[in-house]
Amino acid sequence: MAMSTSLRASLLMAASMAGFTFNDALIKSLGGAYGAGQVMLVRGAIMLLFLTVYIRVAGVPVPLKKAMTGAMALRTMGEGLGTVLFLYALFHMPFANVSAVLQALPLAVTLGAALFLRERVGIRRLSAIVVGFLGVLLIIRPGMEGFNIYALAVLGTVLFATMRDLATRRLPADVPSIVFSLLTTVAVSTMGAVMMFGGDGWRPMSLSAVMTLAGSATFLFMGYQCIILAMRIGEIATVAPFRYTGLLWAILLGIIFFGEIPDALTLLGGSIIVASGLYALYRERVVSRRAASANISAASPPPGRGT
Structure with missing residues (x-):
């Protein structure tokens, strides 16, 4: 069964929040x-x-x-x-x-x-x-x-x-x-x-620090691309609540x-x-x-x- 546009957009928004949060976690793991x-x-x-x-x-x-x-x-x-x-x-x-x-x-x-x-x-x-x-x-x-x-x-x-x-x-x-x-x-x-x-x-x-920042950049890039796709293919009212999964x-x-x-x-x-x-x-x-x-x-x- 084909996935509906709203469901795809919602999953993309959830994925973007995961990407942003993993990026933050990797940065924090450097411990300042x-x-x-x-x-x-x-x-x-x-x-x-x-x-x-x-x-x-x-x-x-x-x-x-x-x-x-x-x-x-x-x-x-x-x-x-x-x-x-x-x-x-x-x-x-x-x-x-x-x-x-x-x-x-x-x-x-x-x-x-x-x-x-x-x-x-x-x-x-x-x-x-x-x-x-x-x-x-x-x-x-x-x-x-x-x-x-x-x-x-x-x-x-x-x-x-x-x-x-x-x-x-x-x-x-x-x-x-x-x-x-x-x-x-x-x-x-x-x-x-x-x-x-x-x-x-x-x-x-x-x-290891360079690889951590490379992983951070990867998750950040994923987050940006997923949120752009989510906002373009889905209605804001449908996808916006999935921001809070972060x-x-x-x-x-x-x-x-x-x-x-x-x-x-x-x-x-x-x-x-x-x-x-x-x-x-x-x-x-x-x-x-x-x-x-x-x-x-x-x-x-x-x-x-x-x-």
Whole structure:
């Protein structure tokens, strides 16, 4: 029996989250032995090799002039700064905690779209966003021992990732997505080189460390390609809930590889974030259906005047 398009898209989204989470786990396994700049540079160089080979084999056009817009500059800035803060948090916080806070990203993007892109967000979705951020507070626990500069770093990651995703909505639609991935990888790798030579310095890398970063780049490449395919062949409302499978992977990998068992507040906070995100997505789908029905009704001729 042939697999339905929706099922394939959902499985691709789940696979992309697995790819991203395994990438994070491999980076964390380095234990902070290398600076963030060195990690960004080496992993980025390997990613550039993958992307270049893919573009050449697939014959993807690369309209660099059309791709280099103000939105692309903002996207690159968000990706670069978010990566720096993410690595800083990842090396010092429990794996599942970092992942759980990042689940608030869809809620943050919805709020950002309302504030900066003037997209309409109703009171119910706003309420879901507020509840979701309460879940974040349960995880980072401001005013308690668990709250520190690393918790601020993961919050900064959400902020810059939100800027990246909002800028992505303003990218030229006729430029292949892989081109933006290529430009972003170049920019992030360059930022890593600047950080490394400007302060972090270069530390000799063992073969196992290089192979770890190669595996990280492989999973990251897989994640990017799967999420692009998922978003292109499936409806957003269908595939978006499968983003939250990343938290399940993070909890599992945290237990198996790092011996980190999330406490009750972390699990509760993560559950609240996921539930709030799913509800916000549900409300968005309801509003979209109502708008579509209203447009159809407005376009239909009054009774008795049709042909």
